[in-house]
Amino acid sequence: GAVVSQHPSWVICKSGTSVKIECRSLDFQATTMFWYRQFPKQSLMLMATSNEGSKATYEQGVEKDKFLINHASLTLSTLTVTSAHPEDSSFYICSARDLQRDWNEQFFGPGTRLTVL
């Protein structure tokens, strides 16, 4: 149980285009999902907290108009990188909390590698 998937696993796009990444909790409901970004040789940095049915909470320094988050259901959150540029190339990982389990444990997706040319 507690499986989280991400789609796509990798994406290459041209500068200026928008890219949508999906995060799904496959076998549980998640009111809260998190989006992280990881640059090469660095650790994971929290970008935003996504709450079902409400606006996401963004960490300091993360542009909410550039990284659009939608959490329309208890099993799906999406991150859209708008007008992507090469500096947005990174590894994006989502995680989710299980309503029925320990509120302090997050289950992670396998990540999405974004490369912007």
Place this chain on the structure above:
Amino acid sequence: KQEVTQIPAALSVPEGENLVLNCSFTDSAIYNLQWFRQDPGKGLTSLLLIQSSQREQTSGRLNASLDKSSGRSTLYIAASQPGDSATYLCAVVSGSARQLTFGSGTQLTVLP
């Protein structure tokens, strides 16, 4: 603001050695601490989760300890194998938002 530090940043050992990875955190008011493994270009694999009320957790050749009052945790790997080569991340849940804060990781290389 919670800060998590991992020492050393990189470690190279011959196969068969026992080794210890260190993690420290600045705010001792944590809910839990978790150790993850990350292979190059891959996502996270959860290794061990220690609740704030616990002092250690074991899984196979791995043993993680937690000293919440001093803000420290160690991950002990017994009889290391080349397949253990990866980056090991420590993370704590803390704060009213129960956010997960990661350390910068220890890159482990086990030489055959």
